[in-house]
Amino acid sequence: MIFRALVIAAYGFLLAPAIFVVAIAFSSDRFLTFPPPGLSLRWFATLFEHEQMMAAMQRSAILAAIVTTLSLAIGVPAAYAIARLRFPGRGAIFAALTAPLLLPTLVVGLGILLVFFPYGLAGTWPGLALAHLAVTLPLVVRIMTTAFATLPPDLEDAAATLGATPLKVAFRITLPLALPGLIAAAALSFLISFDEVVISLFIVGPRLSTLPVEMYRYVEGHTDPMVAALAVVLILLSISVVLLVERLVGFTRTVSK
Amino acid sequence: MKGALPFLLLAPALLALVAVFVVPIATIGRIALYVSEGSGAMREAVALDTFRTLFADSFTWELTRNSAHLALLCASLATLIAYPIALFLFRTESRFRPLLAILAVAPLLVSSVVRVVGWLVVLGDQGLINAALLSLGLVDRAVPLINNWTGVVIGLTESVMPYVILSLLAGFGRLDRTVEEAAATLGAPPWRVFLRVTLPLSLPAIALGWLIGFVLSFSAFVSPKLLGGGRVFVLATEIYDLAMQAVDWPAAAAMALYALSLTLLVLAAYTVLTRRVAA
Numbered sequence: 001m002i003f004r005a006l007v008i009a010a011y012g013f014l015l016a017p018a019i020f021v022v023a024i025a026f027s028s029d030r031f032l033t034f035p036p037p038g039l040s041l042r043w044f045a046t047l048f049e050h051e052q053m054m055a056a057m058q059r060s061a062i063l064a065a066i067v068t069t070l071s072l073a074i075g076v077p078a079a080y081a082i083a084r085l086r087f088p089g090r091g092a093i094f095a096a097l098t099a100p101l102l103l104p105t106l107v108v109g110l111g112i113l114l115v116f117f118p119y120g121l122a123g124t125w126p127g128l129a130l131a132h133l134a135v136t137l138p139l140v141v142r143i144m145t146t147a148f149a150t151l152p153p154d155l156e157d158a159a160a161t162l163g164a165t166p167l168k169v170a171f172r173i174t175l176p177l178a179l180p181g182l183i184a185a186a187a188l189s190f191l192i193s194f195d196e197v198v199i200s201l202f203i204v205g206p207r208l209s210t211l212p213v214e215m216y217r218y219v220e221g222h223t224d225p226m227v228a229a230l231a232v233v234l235i236l237l238s239i240s241v242v243l244l245v246e247r248l249v250g251f252t253r254t255v256s257k
Numbered sequence: 258m259k260g261a262l263p264f265l266l267l268a269p270a271l272l273a274l275v276a277v278f279v280v281p282i283a284t285i286g287r288i289a290l291y292v293s294e295g296s297g298a299m300r301e302a303v304a305l306d307t308f309r310t311l312f313a314d315s316f317t318w319e320l321t322r323n324s325a326h327l328a329l330l331c332a333s334l335a336t337l338i339a340y341p342i343a344l345f346l347f348r349t350e351s352r353f354r355p356l357l358a359i360l361a362v363a364p365l366l367v368s369s370v371v372r373v374v375g376w377l378v379v380l381g382d383q384g385l386i387n388a389a390l391l392s393l394g395l396v397d398r399a400v401p402l403i404n405n406w407t408g409v410v411i412g413l414t415e416s417v418m419p420y421v422i423l424s425l426l427a428g429f430g431r432l433d434r435t436v437e438e439a440a441a442t443l444g445a446p447p448w449r450v451f452l453r454v455t456l457p458l459s460l461p462a463i464a465l466g467w468l469i470g471f472v473l474s475f476s477a478f479v480s481p482k483l484l485g486g487g488r489v490f491v492l493a494t495e496i497y498d499l500a501m502q503a504v505d506w507p508a509a510a511a512m513a514l515y516a517l518s519l520t521l522l523v524l525a526a527y528t529v530l531t532r533r534v535a536a
């Protein structure tokens with residue numbers, strides 16, 4: 001009985017920010033006042049008319065799409081090699097490719113600034129896309145290595161025996177079989193890039209800023225229900241990705257450190 | 258040709274790793290040895306001047322204490338609050354278990370800035386808690402719960418909780434239901450079963466969860482910065498300010514190395530301790 005109450009209280013604490021930010025996003029008031037004096041959609045309207053935020057949202061979506069494409073193009077072949085081919089140093093290479101997940105993103109971000117700035121990459125599209133790879137690539141490699149490793153090798157062997165070239169086996173058998181993992185990896189890497197703030201803070205420029213950075217700066221200056229409405233939009237995006245990943249490969253298994 | 262295939266498949270990933278991870282970390286190490294000449298300028302050198310200045314400054318020690326204090330507090334609180342959730346998820350046979358597990362871990366995928374906004378709504382001067390306190394007549398004026406340490410501790414505790422829950426779940430492997438049942442059958446009341454069986458058996462999991470919480474809180478940046486409202490100073494916020502506001506890269510790099518080595522020290526101490534306990 002006491003245990004149940006503790007569990008509910010703990011869940012309450014963990015989910016409080018997400019729950020109440022939704023409540024306040026529909027407020028008709030000008031401040032983050034509780035309880036909201038009335039309900040309205042005006043802050044969503046304000047958000048969708050906020051040019052700076054909407055432009056940043058569009059940029060972040062484009063950036064996340066680029067980053068996802070790059071991460072998959074680079075990460076999937078690497079994961080395939082690690083999971084399927086025999087060569088010396090496999091374990092070490094896997095550890096190295098997933099190592100960036102272990103270091104604080106603040107340190108990674110600082111390092112990227114120090115390297116990118118002298119080359120004029122700070123505040124540019126290529127710079128931002130490369131920088132985001134530091135967090136998305138390790139994730140793609142991890143998810144896809146597991147995805148490839150758990151595929152039964154029989155079908156690939158059969159296809160090879162029947163005369164398919166290795167390239168054909170990869171594209172006709174292996175990749176379609178690993179499709180759930182691929183979609184999960186793509187969804188997660190899109191979301192992580194779309195939400196990335198710490199590394200971005202170091203290398204965004206005055207003319208090229210991302211949505212999380214714009215939101216960070218907005219929150220530093222003022223708090224009104226518009227930013228709560230934006231939070232709700234982002235929470236909805238997170239929930240969709242979480243549900244998708246759960247369906248495809250199991251969510252808790254994928255995100256553990 | 259066959260021997261070259263793994264290399265061809267791995268080469269792009271390894272190149273990217275070098276470009277966005279290996280070289281940046283090495284560059285931090287290199288620039289920490291440069292000499293800062295003020296107002297953004299620095300001189301290429303192999304000197305320990307920056308470290309000397311860093312360690313001679315009493316502010317560095319204050320930041321270290323603040324970071325350690327914050328990480329200690331948040332890791333402990335997060336473990337304490339996460340424990341019931343993890344234990345519940347570990348044991349429940351409810352058909353809602355998958356959903357409840359997702360709810361416990363999903364905050365991980367909600368941007369840290371979004372979560373800060375959530376806490377502003379709950380903890381702000383006109384937020385949920387102050388509104389409740391005021392309407393109940395418990396206080397005359399809003400209690401400041403943000404732009405100070407209180408807000409940072411609350412927000413950071415919540416933001417590391419999902420990781421702690423995952424580590425606890427991973428570590429609960431040794432927790433055997435039958436041992437608890439045996440204790441109960443032999444007449445131990447529930448609290449006693451918990452204190453004498455469940456808790457001792459889950460100590461390794463608790464240690465692991467706490468450590469993850471500590472390491473993550475120690476390097477956290479967004480919560481201290483935004484919920485602290487510029488009044489909370491820790492190593493992470495200072496590294497950022499040195500790099501971006503003061504534009505003193507050698508100092509930022511030196512402090513990042515210093516903070517990183519403190520983290521590694523904690524991790525090493527943990528490994529040694531667990532080996533000793535296991536032996």
